[in-house]
Amino acid sequence: MHNSAKPDSVGLVTPTSYHFDEALTLRSGKVLSGFDLMVETYGELNAERSNAVLICHALSGDHHAAGYHSEEDDKPGWWDSCIGPGKAIDTNKFFVVCLNNLGGCSGSTGPVSINPETGKHYGPDFPVVTVRDWVKSQVMLADRLGIDKWAAVVGGSLGGMQVLRWAISYPERLGHAVCIAAAPKLSAQNIAFNEVARHSIISDPNFHNGHYLEHGTYPKQGLMLARMVGHITYLSDSAMRAKFGTDVSDFGGNFGRDLRSGKLSFGFNVDFQVESYLRYQGERFSENFDANTYLLMTKALDYFDPSVDFDGDLSKAFENSNCKFMLMSFSTDWRFPPERSRELVEHLLDAKRHVSYLEIEADQGHDAFLLPVPRYIRAFSKYMNRIHRELNNHAS
Amino acid sequence: MHNSAKPDSVGLVTPTSYHFDEALTLRSGKVLSGFDLMVETYGELNAERSNAVLICHALSGDHHAAGYHSEEDDKPGWWDSCIGPGKAIDTNKFFVVCLNNLGGCSGSTGPVSINPETGKHYGPDFPVVTVRDWVKSQVMLADRLGIDKWAAVVGGSLGGMQVLRWAISYPERLGHAVCIAAAPKLSAQNIAFNEVARHSIISDPNFHNGHYLEHGTYPKQGLMLARMVGHITYLSDSAMRAKFGTDVSDFGGNFGRDLRSGKLSFGFNVDFQVESYLRYQGERFSENFDANTYLLMTKALDYFDPSVDFDGDLSKAFENSNCKFMLMSFSTDWRFPPERSRELVEHLLDAKRHVSYLEIEADQGHDAFLLPVPRYIRAFSKYMNRIHRELNNHAS
Numbered sequence: 001m002h003n004s005a006k007p008d009s010v011g012l013v014t015p016t017s018y019h020f021d022e023a024l025t026l027r028s029g030k031v032l033s034g035f036d037l038m039v040e041t042y043g044e045l046n047a048e049r050s051n052a053v054l055i056c057h058a059l060s061g062d063h064h065a066a067g068y069h070s071e072e073d074d075k076p077g078w079w080d081s082c083i084g085p086g087k088a089i090d091t092n093k094f095f096v097v098c099l100n101n102l103g104g105c106s107g108s109t110g111p112v113s114i115n116p117e118t119g120k121h122y123g124p125d126f127p128v129v130t131v132r133d134w135v136k137s138q139v140m141l142a143d144r145l146g147i148d149k150w151a152a153v154v155g156g157s158l159g160g161m162q163v164l165r166w167a168i169s170y171p172e173r174l175g176h177a178v179c180i181a182a183a184p185k186l187s188a189q190n191i192a193f194n195e196v197a198r199h200s201i202i203s204d205p206n207f208h209n210g211h212y213l214e215h216g217t218y219p220k221q222g223l224m225l226a227r228m229v230g231h232i233t234y235l236s237d238s239a240m241r242a243k244f245g246t247d248v249s250d251f252g253g254n255f256g257r258d259l260r261s262g263k264l265s266f267g268f269n270v271d272f273q274v275e276s277y278l279r280y281q282g283e284r285f286s287e288n289f290d291a292n293t294y295l296l297m298t299k300a301l302d303y304f305d306p307s308v309d310f311d312g313d314l315s316k317a318f319e320n321s322n323c324k325f326m327l328m329s330f331s332t333d334w335r336f337p338p339e340r341s342r343e344l345v346e347h348l349l350d351a352k353r354h355v356s357y358l359e360i361e362a363d364q365g366h367d368a369f370l371l372p373v374p375r376y377i378r379a380f381s382k383y384m385n386r387i388h389r390e391l392n393n394h395a396s
Numbered sequence: 397m398h399n400s401a402k403p404d405s406v407g408l409v410t411p412t413s414y415h416f417d418e419a420l421t422l423r424s425g426k427v428l429s430g431f432d433l434m435v436e437t438y439g440e441l442n443a444e445r446s447n448a449v450l451i452c453h454a455l456s457g458d459h460h461a462a463g464y465h466s467e468e469d470d471k472p473g474w475w476d477s478c479i480g481p482g483k484a485i486d487t488n489k490f491f492v493v494c495l496n497n498l499g500g501c502s503g504s505t506g507p508v509s510i511n512p513e514t515g516k517h518y519g520p521d522f523p524v525v526t527v528r529d530w531v532k533s534q535v536m537l538a539d540r541l542g543i544d545k546w547a548a549v550v551g552g553s554l555g556g557m558q559v560l561r562w563a564i565s566y567p568e569r570l571g572h573a574v575c576i577a578a579a580p581k582l583s584a585q586n587i588a589f590n591e592v593a594r595h596s597i598i599s600d601p602n603f604h605n606g607h608y609l610e611h612g613t614y615p616k617q618g619l620m621l622a623r624m625v626g627h628i629t630y631l632s633d634s635a636m637r638a639k640f641g642t643d644v645s646d647f648g649g650n651f652g653r654d655l656r657s658g659k660l661s662f663g664f665n666v667d668f669q670v671e672s673y674l675r676y677q678g679e680r681f682s683e684n685f686d687a688n689t690y691l692l693m694t695k696a697l698d699y700f701d702p703s704v705d706f707d708g709d710l711s712k713a714f715e716n717s718n719c720k721f722m723l724m725s726f727s728t729d730w731r732f733p734p735e736r737s738r739e740l741v742e743h744l745l746d747a748k749r750h751v752s753y754l755e756i757e758a759d760q761g762h763d764a765f766l767l768p769v770p771r772y773i774r775a776f777s778k779y780m781n782r783i784h785r786e787l788n789n790h791a792s
Contacts, residue, residue: 027662124664128664185651187633187652188639188651188652189628189652191652191671192624192628192670195624195666195671195675196621196624196625198664199675200596203617221599224595225599228588228591229592232588232589232592235585237583237585241584245584255582255583256583256584256585256587257583257584257587264699266425266426267524268520268598268606268691268695271695271698275587275588275591278588278591279595282595302667303667
């Protein structure tokens with residue numbers, strides 16, 4: 001039996017492309033005269049059109065959040081651990097919508113698309129998009145789908161930032177904001193890691209100032225390095241020790257120093273399992289992702305700071321919000337540690353918002369939000385069930 | 397007045413090169429038939445030859461630990477904050493010796509040296525050296541200088557690992573081991589960062605498998621990226637926020653998000669000060685360091701694990717040690733956090749060794765060991781003074 005046939009899977013899914021003719025003015029001032037969004041949906045929209053949940057993806061995500069594209073597919077969507085019948089975001093209860101964001105490379109308009117004005121790939125000429133721009137385009141998608149108000153907007157990491165932007169800019173259009181492993185804005189260290197990633201792409205001789213498609217080349221090494229650096233920040237030290245080590249000492253435990261071939265090479269190639277894993281992750285990613293999109297996504301992260309319109313006061317930004325908030329963070333996440341979520345909680349309390357917050361003990365670092373951590377899944381499920389009960393109470 | 401004339405400076409210094417004709421068998425099994433070590437000394441060796449202190453350098457250090465090479469020199473040696481008349485390692489009391497390690501690129505035999513067997517640069521053919529090999533060569537240097545026993549062997553980070561190796565392998569040849577901001581061995585995360593650094597160098601098209609000197613090229617971009625990644629791990633998040641930010645909010649304080657030109661570029665170039673700083677640090681480093689040496693140094697870090705000869709039991713490794721130990725760590729160091737020093741303390745206690753340990757509150761991250769953090773300098777000075785008093789008591 002293929003995994004798509006399991007009772008907790010949304011099964012086989014097919015994305016749909018929506019074309020928008022309306023012009024979209026971006027935060028940079030540039031205008032996209034029209035664009036496409038690639039979208040997947042799971043579950044059924046109810047008669048009141050009140051049970052829709054929007055999923056916002058993170059840096060390297062896309063519209064394919066759950067299920068399988070075919071029976072040959074051995075990897076489900078990126079958030080299959082949380083979306084499906086009986087799962088935290090229960091598709092028996094909710095109509096779930098996920099899209100590839102503008103600037104992406106999985107079917108929505110982005111650098112690999114053809115620029116209708118030139119007949120060539122946009123490439124590096126695709127405008128820098130921000131979280132605000134994405135949410136604007138998501139509003140247009142909601143209008144198209146006839147969804148006046150999301151039961152919830154949900155996302156982790158960069159996805160959580162989109163959730164915050166929804167709550168600030170479109171207060172009447174969501175009931176709940178579920179924001180996981182996010183931060184109110186990046187710190188200097190976060191930006192520094194993004195800069196290393198960008199610099200590795202830009203300095204790859206095959207990058208050609210972003211015009212690699214025209215040159216028939218690809219900055220594979222640069223993108224691979226960018227992903228290797230990123231990947232380290234997604235995992236915790238403890239997760240890496242557990243994943244790559246069986247060595248255990250009396251004190252301090254396992255260091256994750258397992259060797260690939262049982263002995264040291266005394267050369268500059270791979271000695272430790274962790275090196276081999278990182279290269280593999282980098283290689284695989286670099287074969288499936290667009291370098292210009294990676295640059296765009298990291299800039300959107302760096303630029304995100306919803307307090308800028310409120311003299312740097314994030315509490316003020318939340319004063320017009322109308323939804324209830326659920327925040328979750330993970331103990332070993334050092335990319336966006338619990339402290340960053342606690343900052344958000346303080347601002348929300350200061351703005352007199354309804355906020356629930358759970359800090360989850362988990363070894364997996366930032367990646368925990370994508371994984372079936374029992375405590376996390378349990379809390380997430382309970383909160384989503386509460387949303388569903390509210391919908392029913394409201395309707396009855 | 398030039399800084400070299402200040403009363404707490406060791407003043408103008410000149411390195412000396414020592415040639416060794418004796419063959420050195422390395423841990424890899426390879427043999428160096430002869431080699432040079434570039435050395436600086438500060439202070440005077442006393443009549444009993446008992447007041448010598450060996451300084452071991454870290455990844456990018458060299459023999460130039462204190463003072464100035466000329467009056468045009470505006471940058472002193474790398475540990476000038478701690479070495480000089482009246483400083484923590486007081487050159488009025490101690491005879492201080494610092495060398496460039498084998499495989500280095502500052503005058504000791506390494507990849508940029510000429511291989512006497514081929515008449516060409518060693519380049520990538522220079523053998524991989526380990527902490528154990530360095531210490532072996534340092535023993536040969538001690539013999540040459542007529543120093544039977546160091547009053548102390550002192551080092552931070554990778555330098556601290558050399559200190560541990562001295563204490564384990566040459567117990568009769570040091571009185572004190574001062575080991576700062578170090579670790580018993582790298583964790584998977586540490587190795588992962590080193591692998592990214594190596595991969596960025598090796599995948600630079602100008603690397604030519606390490607034969608860049610023969611090709612008249614240089615893997616500048618690769619080395620720059622390697623240093624940018626490394627630099628992030630030397631600084632703490634809080635140090636970066638303080639250095640690059642004046643933005644302050646009610647909660648959570650400063651995020652280090654100062655812009656370089658006051659506004660966002662909506663392009664892929666530098667927006668934030670932290671990006672500009674990282675690029676500058678990477679550029680400067682890449683102009684002054686050899687790429688093959690960088691590879692060697694990171695491998696020495698990865699390979700270090702003195703427990704391997706003792707069935708993985710580090711406590712056993714320390715059982716033959718004869719010196720007293722002083723360990724220090726810094727609260728915001730996330731490269732080698734206090735936990736790693738505490739592991740060492742536990743192993744030392746288990747081996748019934750004399751050990752003093754101080755965990756210092758400091759914002760500067762791993763780099764703190766190079767900086768004039770008052771509490772650190774005070775404790776360091778007191779410990780070194782105690783060593784000096786012991787020498788006098790012993791002599792009288």
